[in-house]
Amino acid sequence: MNFVEYPDRDLLMLALADRIASQLRRALDVQERVTLCVPGGTTPGPVFEVLSDLELDWGRVNLLLNDERWVDETSPRSNTALLRRHLLKGRAAAASLVPLYLPAPAPEDRMEEITQGVQAVLPLTVLLLGMGEDMHTASLFPGADRLEEALSEAAPPVMALRAMAAGEPRITLTAPVLRAAMHCHLLITGAQKRSALERAGTLPEIEAPVRTVLSHATIHWAP
Known part of the structure; x- marks a missing residue:
């Protein structure tokens, strides 16, 4: 684990975006296509x-998203909708989005279709988590039914997972895919998440799922 501490969140977001772009450019020098995998939620919005x-x-x-709630893009809880608002625009609008949600009552x-789409773009070139x-990452929640x-x-x-803390059913990339990423970054902010990260290092993966990536991740933290 490589831990990088920044003096403030603005600098973290700028530096992390630049690092991700640099890693993608280097990969594009030797590959026809690359895959960027990112989280939902509000924290990575500035990145x-x-x-x-x-x-x-x-x-x-x-x-590709790390995970998605089983809701369509009209829902305020849709990670895909968030991604369209903050990343799939400007120059990045030319990127190809791989869906983790397709209209249906249950994931x-x-x-089968979602899995085929994901398999076609593996392995991940750059993974941001x-x-x-509670030490979950992607939708690998402690206590999830198939964790x-x-x-x-x-x-x-x-896989489709369900957990009390998750609300809706979730679609998530699994541990082998996350661990196989060429470059892995974990973005956290604030004292409480830093404390949770430190606890995760002392617990088994089943209690602290984020531990599955810690050995090869670069942690980016700001107060």
């Missing part, structure tokens, strides 16, 4: 805003 206007061959970039109804104070399976080496690349 997305900076990234969206950076010069990059966005037409060769696949864009299991569309899992967030973390909750042990999602953390195992035999897990399929994408």
Whole structure:
């Protein structure tokens, strides 16, 4: 684990966006296409805003969420809608979005199609993750119904999980996909999340799922 501390959040967001773009550019020098995988939520919004206007061959970039709530884009809880507002615009509008939600009553109804779409853009070139104070990352929540399976080496690349803390059913990338990313970044802010991260290092993955990526992640933190 590489821990990088920034004096303030503005500097963190700018530096992280620049680093992600640099890693994508280097990969595009040797690959026809690359895959950028990002979280939902409000914390990474400033990173997305900076990234969206950076010069990059966005037409060769696949864009994938870490996870998605099983809601359509009209819902205020849709990560996909958030991504369209903050990242899929400007120069970055040329990127290709890989969906984790397809219209259906339950995620299991569309899992085959979603899985095929995800498999086609693996492995992840650059992975940006967030973390909750409960030490979840993506939708790998402590106490989720299929968490042990999602953390195992035999897990399929994408799974539907349900957890009390999650609200709606979730679609999430699984631990093997996250661990196989070429570059992995974890973005956290504030004293409470730093404390949670420190606790995660002392717990098994089933209690602190974020631990599944800590050995090879660069942690970006600001107060």
